[in-house]
Amino acid sequence: MSWALLLGLLAALLLLLLLTRRRSRRPGEPPLDVGSIPWLGYALEFGKDAASFLTRMKKKHGDIFTVLVGGRYVTVILDPHSYDAVVWEPRTKLDFHSYAVFLMERIFNVQLPHYNPNDEKAKMKPTLLHRDLQALTEAMYTNLCTVLLGDTTEMGSGWHEMGLFDFSYSFLLRAGFLTLYGVEALPRTPQSQAQDRSHSADVFHTFRQLDLLLPKLARGSLSAGDKDLMCRVKSRLWKLLAPARLASRAHRSSWLESYLLHLEEIGVSEEMRARALVLQLWATQGNMGPAAFWLLLFLLKNPEALAAVRTELEHSLSQEEQPVLQMTTLPQRVLDNLPVLDSVLNESLRLTAAPFITREVMVDLALPMADGREFALRRGDRLLLFPFLSPQRDPEIYTDPEVFRYNRFLNPDGSEKKDFYKDGKRLKNYSMPWGAGHNQCLGRGYAINSIKQFVVLVLTHFDLELISPDVVVPEFDLSRYGFGLMQPEHDVPIRYRLRL
Numbered sequence: 001m002s003w004a005l006l007l008g009l010l011a012a013l014l015l016l017l018l019l020t021r022r023r024s025r026r027p028g029e030p031p032l033d034v035g036s037i038p039w040l041g042y043a044l045e046f047g048k049d050a051a052s053f054l055t056r057m058k059k060k061h062g063d064i065f066t067v068l069v070g071g072r073y074v075t076v077i078l079d080p081h082s083y084d085a086v087v088w089e090p091r092t093k094l095d096f097h098s099y100a101v102f103l104m105e106r107i108f109n110v111q112l113p114h115y116n117p118n119d120e121k122a123k124m125k126p127t128l129l130h131r132d133l134q135a136l137t138e139a140m141y142t143n144l145c146t147v148l149l150g151d152t153t154e155m156g157s158g159w160h161e162m163g164l165f166d167f168s169y170s171f172l173l174r175a176g177f178l179t180l181y182g183v184e185a186l187p188r189t190p191q192s193q194a195q196d197r198s199h200s201a202d203v204f205h206t207f208r209q210l211d212l213l214l215p216k217l218a219r220g221s222l223s224a225g226d227k228d229l230m231c232r233v234k235s236r237l238w239k240l241l242a243p244a245r246l247a248s249r250a251h252r253s254s255w256l257e258s259y260l261l262h263l264e265e266i267g268v269s270e271e272m273r274a275r276a277l278v279l280q281l282w283a284t285q286g287n288m289g290p291a292a293f294w295l296l297l298f299l300l301k302n303p304e305a306l307a308a309v310r311t312e313l314e315h316s317l318s319q320e321e322q323p324v325l326q327m328t329t330l331p332q333r334v335l336d337n338l339p340v341l342d343s344v345l346n347e348s349l350r351l352t353a354a355p356f357i358t359r360e361v362m363v364d365l366a367l368p369m370a371d372g373r374e375f376a377l378r379r380g381d382r383l384l385l386f387p388f389l390s391p392q393r394d395p396e397i398y399t400d401p402e403v404f405r406y407n408r409f410l411n412p413d414g415s416e417k418k419d420f421y422k423d424g425k426r427l428k429n430y431s432m433p434w435g436a437g438h439n440q441c442l443g444r445g446y447a448i449n450s451i452k453q454f455v456v457l458v459l460t461h462f463d464l465e466l467i468s469p470d471v472v473v474p475e476f477d478l479s480r481y482g483f484g485l486m487q488p489e490h491d492v493p494i495r496y497r498l499r500l
């Protein structure tokens with residue numbers, strides 16, 4: 001037998017030993033379930049349908065357990081009373097960014113020298129709040145008008161047909177891109193707006209191709225053809241968002257200015273900056289459109305809810321001096337005074353927002369649960385909260401949790417309902433579409449304003465209806481982070497026309 005063959009055999013034997021070596025549960029640790037496939041554990045089941053898998057595990061082990069998923073030990077917590085212990089733990093113990101860095105490098109091919117997420121966050125945070133938030137909201141309304149009203153006017157009067165997901169995703173992402181990354185020219189002219197429409201449509205269509213491939217890329221299951229397409233789509237996006245190309249754009253957000261300055265300060269190359277900007281397009285624009293899709297779909301499927309939103313809107317707008325069709329911005333006081341629409345938004349996010357809240361365990365630590373138990377966590381493991389199952393779809397907290405009830409988040413006096421209970425105790429985190437704690441979504445103010453502006457624009461300027469009113473609300477594939485993946489062939493056909 002040759003040496004090479006012998007060495008190969010030894011390596012294979014060692015690998016087999018490593019794969020079959022099982023970790024055992026130590027005293028004080030959560031129940032451990034490694035499944036029956038060495039190393040992979042439950043990776044396939046988890047990847048296919050995380051919600052069903054975690055529901056099954058919860059029945060088997062209770063609301064805290066550790067599972068093996070593709071070589072990683074993941075401790076899952078499903079008791080919403082205990083979430084605060086995780087989301088407020090300092091970064092030195094439970095780290096949010098390790099997974100973000102993995103995503104950044106593996107999915108978006110971004111490597112930043114001297115990358116310090118805390119520093120980046122400190123610089124970016126102010127650009128999404130207070131006066132900057134107001135500027136973003138105003139720009140968003142103008143850009144929504146440019147793409148939504150402009151496109152429809154260009155297409156001529158009468159009914160137009162498309163899928164509701166495509167409708168919501170494309171208009172929100174295009175307006176969001178123009179808001180954050182800048183427009184063709186200021187003051188706007190009909191020509192510059194036409195360019196904004198075609199450029200943003202190009203960005204959206206290219207981005208959407210990438211969006212559809214990402215879950216496969218994350219699972220490592222791209223075919224050779226997919227890989228080719230992915231390469232082409234990524235390089236097209238890197239060109240579209242190249243800093244040199246963005247340099248001449250007008251009315252760029254302070255978010256973009258600060259981000260570019262930050263990249264420059266840490267010495268990021270021109271090429272890598274373009275990649276980072278594509279990653280940011282996904283991080284900032286990937287969820288608003290899908291969230292707006294679910295909201296509009298629930299309204300179209302629930303005439304009572306739609307009528308309540310319309311009545312509230314008509315009442316609120318009738319207090320304004322200017323008719324809505326002439327408004328160039330929607331006053332913040334209007335946006336802040338729509339409790340029925342807020343309840344509809346909260347309810348549709350409760351039903352559809354499914355982020356995985358993950359943290360890296362940085363040191364061995366004891367995790368206190370709200371009921372007084374304490375569990376030992378091992379350094380190097382991962383922690384996962386999945387609020388989609390509980391609180392959001394927990395029958396103890398919400399009666400008929402699968403059902404859309406537009407007024408679920410309204411008190412009888414019309415104010416926002418915030419008291420929800422589990423095990424007789426009031427919940428602090430009763431719905432978590434934006435996460436919670438140290439790493440709660442920084443863009444939520446901008447996202448909420450944008451979704452509401454979009455819905456107000458659609459309801460005030462358009463007739464919009466389902467082509468088949470009996471259409472079944474589609475199931476979504478949770479393999480896409482956030483709001484599930486919607487394949488174009490499963491989209492819900494609608495028709496819409498500008499109201500004269």
Ligand code: HEM
Pocket residue numbers: 096121128283284285287288291353355356357358432433434435436438439440441442443444446447
């Ligand atoms: C419907 C739209 C959106 C949803 C549902 C959403 C959801 C979330 C969630 C769940 C997290 C926390 C993840 C965790 O704790 O593990 C998060 C974080 C974050 N989001 Fe959003 N997001 C949305 C839109 C936006 C937008 C528009 C922006 C910026 C313009 C943004 C910026 C951020 C940032 C910067 C973080 C990380 C915060 C940190 O580093 O601590 N998000 N988002």
